[in-house]
Amino acid sequence: MNSPTARHPGLAALEARLREDLAWLELPARSWVPPRTHEGRPVVSVAIIGGGMAGLAAAASLAHLGVDAVIFDQSPQGFEGPWATTARMETLRSPKQLTGPALGLPALTFRAWFEAQFGGEAWAALDKIPRLQWMDYLRWYREVLGLDVRNDHRITSIVPLDDGDGDGVVALSVSHAGRDSVVYARHVVLATGRDGLGGPSVPAFAKALPKRFWAHSSDEMDYGTLRGKRVGVIGAGASAMDSAATALEAGAASVDLLIRRADIPRVNKGKGAGNPGLTHGHAALPDAWKWRIRHYINVQQVPPPRGSTLRVSRHENARFNLGSPILDVTVAGNALHVRTPQGLFELDFLVFATGFNIDPASRPEFASFARHIRTWSDRYTPPAGDEDRELTDSPDLGPAFEFLEKTPGTCPGLARIHCFCAPATLSHGALSGDIPAVSDGAKRLSLALAAVLYREDIGHHYANLEAFEEPEVFGDEWTPAGPPTTSAVHPEPEPQR
Structure with a gap:
């Protein structure tokens, strides 16, 4: 759907400026990837699963390089990603001036979009970007760049088909409007967000409870159903504060935040580490340094934003x-008895703000290849005391964010599937989903994919080189000189004796 703000007259001038900027930079590049078919059907060069911010940025960056990409997203148009569905913060946590998915184009930034409608004074007065306004910006981003997004398309299976001759494809089973079909792609990018290779992480005791008593903070649910109830929220991170505040604003009788730590983290260590050196240098670090940095950030934990915490308090x-x-949870009639070292809490509902796990085998669509993915547990053994389940389970990725085989030769074509979502962080740094460096990640991915596609088609491109016959000169630009005249001939000097 078109965002209502896309009709604002101030955007017309911005969009004209963007078109001019792209023209001056000769973007997008002309298409150069040769068309292919498989079993008589067209093959997409790159299929992207997920039309949120990361998927949009990846598709735009590929388009700038002349590579066709199609995005498949299971959500209705305009509701891709978490922003208008499961996210519950009032504003983004990132500073407003970060350029996000703009790919180095000033006219494509949120700031340009905002000021075109509301002016510079409003920008100066803005503290953080409202969450739903960010969604409006992403809707405009998709529209103004003309990205090919297929909404209401659910991917039910991903099967690499490759016999090692370089002509492999990936078969995507797609469900749309009650019908199933197969789409073939040369490469597939998983831009599937925080839970991109797994799902919500909840403790074992939660799974034993009737589902009417609990939800994960990432679940789509109507918080109005918590009105008048005693709610417990497990965790102290940003999503815990957002869930607690939403429950309170929906009329919950009370909200108890059940926090394992003796104190709430105060300093965002990851923010302090952010700089272009880390963005571009992490992937080249020795394994031990990659692990050390990400493990330290995990152990220190990210504090909840001040504004989100005040929204609760x-x-x-x-x-x-x-x-x-x-310590344990038992059902007592229509309530829960939650036992902790601080005492017993009698609650009506629990929200688990306990993050996500990395477990490709838990996703049916990954069944054909999940067991073949090489993880960091196959690559690196950390020092005693630095064990980290999230890092151990993270995929060990190649330079194009591609999956690598645990045992070479057991899953030909696995490298045609690329992980451009949160579990890529240990291999590549925080480039595949967070606002600060998503453009850098999209460019790294698209440049690597362009190189792979060129290499795969090198015979075709060499044939084009040989067949190229567009002359630069035509032979009428000069007059050939005739034989030299006598006066023009200078005799050889006599050799000196």
Whole structure:
């Protein structure tokens, strides 16, 4: 759908400026990837699964390089990613001036989009970007770049078909409007977000509870159903604060935050480490340094934003229970008895703000290749005391974000599937989903894919080189000189004796 803000007259001038900028940079490049067919059907050069921010940035960067890409997203148009569905923060956590998916184009930034409609004074007065306004910006981004996004398309299986001759494809089973079909692509990019290779992480005891008593913070749910209920939120990160505040604003009788730690983290270590050196240098670091950096950030944990925390604490019926890990939970009639070291909590509903796990085998669409993915547990053994489940389970990726085989030769074509989502962080750094460096990640991915596609088609490109016959000169630009005249001939000097 078209965003209502896309009709604002101030955007017309911005869009004209963007078209001019692209023309001056000769973007997008002309198409150069030769068309292919498989079993008589056309093959997409790059299929991207996920039309959120990362998927859009990847498709735009590929288009700039002259590579065709199609995005498949299971959500209705305009509701890709979490922003208008499962995200519950009032504003983004990132500073407003970060350029996000703009790919180095000033006219494509959120700031340009915002000022075109609301002016410079409004920008100066803005603290953080409202969450739903960011979604409006991404809708405009998709529209103004003319990206090919197929909404309401669910991918049910991904099967690499490759006999090692370089002509392999990936078969995507697609469900749309009650019908199933198969799409073939030379390469597939998984731009599937935080839970891109797994799903919500919840403790084992939660799975034993009736589902009417609990939800994960990433679940789509109507928080209005919590009105009048005693709610427990497990965790102290950003999503915990967002869930707690949403429950309180929906009329929950009370919200108890059950926080394992004795204190809430105060410093965002990852923010302090961010700089262009890390962005571009992480992938080339020795394994030990990659692990050390990401493990340290994980151990220190990311604190919740100040604004999100104040959004909770301004409610008198919100309680921050520190040093309260869950010991056990039992069902008592229509309530839950939650036992912690601080005492027993009687609650009506629990929200688990406990993050995500990396477990490709848990996703049916990955069944054909999940067991073949090489992970960091196959690559690196950390020092004693630095074990980290998230890092151990992370995929060990190649330079194009491609999966590598655990045992070479057992899954031909696996390298045609590229992980451009959160689990890529240990291999490539935080380039595949977070706002600060998503453009850098999209460019790295697209440049690497362009190189792979060129290499795969080198015979075709060499034939084009040989067949190229567009003359630069025509032979009428000069007059050939005739034989030299006598006066023009200078005799050889006599050799000296």
